Structure formats: C-alpha cells, structure tokens
Amino acid sequence: MVKVKVPATTANLGPGFDTMGMALNMYNTVEMDFHHSLDITISGVGMNDIDTDETNIVYQAAKMVFDKAGQECKGLRMHLHNEIPVARGLGSSAAAVVGGVVAANNLLGSPLNEQQLAELVTEIEGHPDNVLPALIGGIVIAGWGKEHLLYHKIKPGAQLQAIVAIPEFFLATKKAREVLPTQVSFQDALFNVNRASLVVSSLLTENYELLSEVMEDRLHQPYRSDLIPGMNALIERTKQVGAIGVVLSGAGPTMLALTIDNSDAVAATMQQVFTEYGIRCTVRRLVPIMTGAEVVL
Ligand SMILES: Nc1ncnc2c1ncn2[C@@H]1O[C@H](COP(=O)(O)OP(=O)(O)OP(=O)(O)O)[C@@H](O)[C@H]1O
Ligand SMILES: N[C@@H](CCO)C(=O)O
Known part of the structure; x- marks a missing residue:
C-alpha cells in the first residue's frame, strides 16, 4: 500500500x-x-x-x-x-x-x-x-x-503568505473557460506578456513593491468577473488594506491575496466584501x- x-x-x-x-x-x-x-x-x-x-x-x-x-x-x-x-x-x-x-x-x-x-x-x-x-x-x-x-x-519568498477567500458555491473550470474569448486584441496580449514577465522577475527577486503593481490580467479575469459577484470590488478594497496582489485563484471562484504583513485586515476585508455581495465564504491563511x-x- x-x-x-x-x-x-x-x-x-x-x-x-x-x-x-x-x-x-x-x-x-x-x-x-x-x-x-x-x-x-x-x-x-x-x-x-x-x-x-x-x-x-x-x-x-x-x-x-x-x-x-x-x-x-x-x-x-x-x-x-x-x-x-x-x-x-x-x-x-x-x-x-x-x-x-x-x-x-x-x-x-x-x-x-x-x-x-x-x-x-x-x-x-x-x-x-x-x-x-x-x-x-x-x-x-x-x-x-x-x-x-x-x-x-x-x-517562494519566506515571508510570502497566501490568504484565500473560498466562496460556498462551485464553479467548474469547464464553465469558467467557456466564457473566455477565442481571440484577444494585440494590446491585451502585449499587456499580459508585460505583466507576466514582471510577476516572474519580482517573485525571483522578492521585490514585493514591484509585485504589488503587476498582478494584473486582461486575458481571463475580465471575462470571468460576472461569474464571481464582488470580484472587482474585492480586488480593489483588499489592495487598499495592504495586500500585495489580489487575483482570481485558478478559474475561481476563490480569490487569492498575497501578503507580507497586514494579513488580519486583508482576511477581514475579503470576508466583508463577499458578505456584502451575498456570498458566504471561508477565509483561510495559507503559505506557499x-x-x-x-x-x-
Ligand atoms: N479528490 C478528488 N477525487 C476525485 N475527483 C475529484 C477530486 N477533487 C475534485 N475532483 C473532480 O474534479 C472536478 C473539479 O475540477 P475543476 O477543474 O472544475 O475544479 P478545481 O480543480 O477545483 O479548480 P481549478 O482548476 O480552477 O483550481 C470535480 O467535479 C470532480 O469531478
Ligand atoms: N489556467 C486554468 C486554471 C484552472 O484549471 C484556468 O484559469 O482556466
């Protein structure tokens, strides 16, 4: 066995x-x-x-x-x-x-x-x-x-923490891929090449100031936001309380916030925003x- x-x-x-x-x-x-x-x-x-x-x-x-x-x-x-x-x-x-x-x-x-x-x-x-x-x-x-x-x-840098807000509802990856376009504009493709490259270099150098500006996406998150009530508000408000980067985890509906400190405020804000949008969720503090x-x- x-x-x-x-x-x-x-x-x-x-x-x-x-x-x-x-x-x-x-x-x-x-x-x-x-x-x-x-x-x-x-x-x-x-x-x-x-x-x-x-x-x-x-x-x-x-x-x-x-x-x-x-x-x-x-x-x-x-x-x-x-x-x-x-x-x-x-x-x-x-x-x-x-x-x-x-x-x-x-x-x-x-x-x-x-x-x-x-x-x-x-x-x-x-x-x-x-x-x-x-x-x-x-x-x-x-x-x-x-x-x-x-x-x-x-x-992963030793200080990095991953706070996840896990909604109660399911979202099958298959369904979350069905809303994606078959083509994107050259500008959006360029934007993601730029941001993905900067995410990798900031993770490699543990440059969290840079990371906090570059965890942005134009290839999947905008198309999936209708499937996750409160997604955009949660990203904006969780960043305001000190999260480095806030993104959709995989195909969602879980939201991921990377933090170094301010974890209490980040976790509370994620819970609060989902609650305001009528979504029950469990918040867990994880580490890479x-x-x-x-x-x-
Ligand atoms: N422990 C498990 N054992 C067997 N099958 C599982 C298990 N966990 C999940 N599955 C199968 O995987 C499906 C979920 O896969 P799906 O790709 O939709 O979500 P996910 O992998 O949780 O999300 P993501 O890929 O966005 O991280 C379930 O419907 C089930 O069929
Ligand atoms: N890259 C995948 C992850 C989920 O399986 C997606 O976003 O659809």
Missing part, C-alpha cells in the same frame, strides 16, 4: 494564464493498493461531490500509469482523504490527477521519471499550471515545447510551499 500527500495549488497568479501556479499548504491524501476490483472510499470535504466508480479521476489517472508501464490494472483499493475544496479554484482536480499518478507510479516501482510524470499529468489535466506545482511544489512556470514539457520552479506530492507511507 502507498499513501501520497498532494498540495492544493493556485493557478495563473493573475497574468500567467495556463502558465504559472503555486503550491499551498492544504492537502489531499491518496491511499492506494492492488485489488481484484475497484473499491474507492472518501473522507473529508466534498465527499458527496466525487464519483466512486470508474469515472473517478484519481482512478483514471492511476490507470494511465499502469497502461504506460504495460501493466494490467485489475482493480485498485483506494481511500481518498480531501482537504482541498472541490471546484473552487484551488486545484482539486489537479491534486486528484497527481495523487493518482504518483501513487500508481510508486505502487509499480517507479517506472516513470519526473519528466514523464509531469508530461502525463499535464496531458490529463489539459494545462500545466496546477498539476506542475502539485507534483513538484514551489511556484512553477510551464508550457509545452516542441516535444517535451518545459518547466521551471521558483522558490516548496514540496509537491510526496509518498508518506
């Missing part, structure tokens, strides 16, 4: 749509063992929102490792314990995919190396920005090259982490 612990992730970091993400200290665990049939049990959050049959994505991801390794999968016994809320923008599907792939790879004696795991989880999820930090931790910038996935990991999925048993 193997047990794998996988972190939550926040994707995009504002302008880095489908490209950047960061691992956070909130975890799901996957326990997995060989079995003659499929037997899935679940505990923790979202127990009633996750399938326990062959459509379960932890199982589907695990089965792909068996296929790649040329091994028959007769069944699996799995217990999933979840802390990451489902369909809220904190990488629940990425954690499920990474948990399934890493647990199965371990069970089979590690036939796939890190590069192969990174490519497999990206193919399954469709984009690398949640699955890569879930797999290897840290802040990761990633994208497909001609043949291979290219990725680079940055160490350098460790991705790890085998704990």
Whole structure:
C-alpha cells in the first residue's frame, strides 16, 4: 500500500494564464493498493461531490500509469482523504490527477521519471499550471515545447503568505473557460506578456513593491468577473488594506491575496466584501510551499 500527500495549488497568479501556479499548504491524501476490483472510499470535504466508480479521476489517472508501464490494472483499493475544496479554484482536480499518478507510479516501482510524470499529468489535466506545482511544489512556470514539457520552479519568498477567500458555491473550470474569448486584441496580449514577465522577475527577486503593481490580467479575469459577484470590488478594497496582489485563484471562484504583513485586515476585508455581495465564504491563511506530492507511507 502507498499513501501520497498532494498540495492544493493556485493557478495563473493573475497574468500567467495556463502558465504559472503555486503550491499551498492544504492537502489531499491518496491511499492506494492492488485489488481484484475497484473499491474507492472518501473522507473529508466534498465527499458527496466525487464519483466512486470508474469515472473517478484519481482512478483514471492511476490507470494511465499502469497502461504506460504495460501493466494490467485489475482493480485498485483506494481511500481518498480531501482537504482541498472541490471546484473552487484551488486545484482539486489537479491534486486528484497527481495523487493518482504518483501513487500508481510508486505502487509499480517507479517506472516513470519526473519528466514523464509531469508530461502525463499535464496531458490529463489539459494545462500545466496546477498539476506542475502539485507534483513538484514551489511556484512553477510551464508550457509545452516542441516535444517535451518545459518547466521551471521558483522558490517562494519566506515571508510570502497566501490568504484565500473560498466562496460556498462551485464553479467548474469547464464553465469558467467557456466564457473566455477565442481571440484577444494585440494590446491585451502585449499587456499580459508585460505583466507576466514582471510577476516572474519580482517573485525571483522578492521585490514585493514591484509585485504589488503587476498582478494584473486582461486575458481571463475580465471575462470571468460576472461569474464571481464582488470580484472587482474585492480586488480593489483588499489592495487598499495592504495586500500585495489580489487575483482570481485558478478559474475561481476563490480569490487569492498575497501578503507580507497586514494579513488580519486583508482576511477581514475579503470576508466583508463577499458578505456584502451575498456570498458566504471561508477565509483561510495559507503559505506557499516548496514540496509537491510526496509518498508518506
Ligand atoms: N479528490 C478528488 N477525487 C476525485 N475527483 C475529484 C477530486 N477533487 C475534485 N475532483 C473532480 O474534479 C472536478 C473539479 O475540477 P475543476 O477543474 O472544475 O475544479 P478545481 O480543480 O477545483 O479548480 P481549478 O482548476 O480552477 O483550481 C470535480 O467535479 C470532480 O469531478
Ligand atoms: N489556467 C486554468 C486554471 C484552472 O484549471 C484556468 O484559469 O482556466
């Protein structure tokens, strides 16, 4: 039996749509063992929102490792314990995919190396920005090259905190991608190239004064704001009380504020603004982490 612990992730970091993400200290665990049939049990959050049959994505991801390794999968016994809320923008599907792939790879004696795991989880999820930090931790910038996935990991600054306001309602990534345009203007593309580059350089140099001016986006957030009541007001007011950057976490509806200090005021303001817009939410204070999925048993 193997047990794998996988972190939550926040994707995009504002302008880095489908490209950047960061691992956070909130975890799901996957326990997995060989079995003659499929037997899935679940505990923790979202127990009633996750399938326990062959459509379960932890199982589907695990089965792909068996296929790649040329091994028959007769069944699996799995217990999933979840802390990451489902369909809220904190990488629940990425954690499920990474948990399934890493647990199965371990069970089979590690036939796939890190590069192969990174490519497999990206193919399954469709984009690398949640699955890569879930797999290897840290802040990761990633994208497909001609043949291979290219990725680079940055160490988050030690002072950086991540406050997340998690609304009670679900927003499936599929739905939040349906509102995106098929084309954008040259000016908006240029704006995001500029801002994403400045986000990376300010994270690398821990220049939070610069970071506070550049976590802006024109490729996805403007189109998604109608799906998240209060999003723009929350960004504006949370920045006024000292957050470095305030952005949509992944596809939403969770909002992410990066802070160094002023965390109490930032957390209270996020809660307050969502409440004013009639949205019940849970605010959690998290920190970026350098460790991705790890085998704990
Ligand atoms: N622990 C889990 N085990 C199995 N399947 C899960 C688990 N958590 C989430 N899922 C599946 O993933 C779906 C949610 O994925 P979705 O991409 O919409 O949201 P998300 O990954 O939480 O958000 P984001 O990608 O914006 O961070 C759920 O509907 C469920 O099918
Ligand atoms: N980059 C993705 C993250 C969510 O899976 C999006 O914003 O749609």
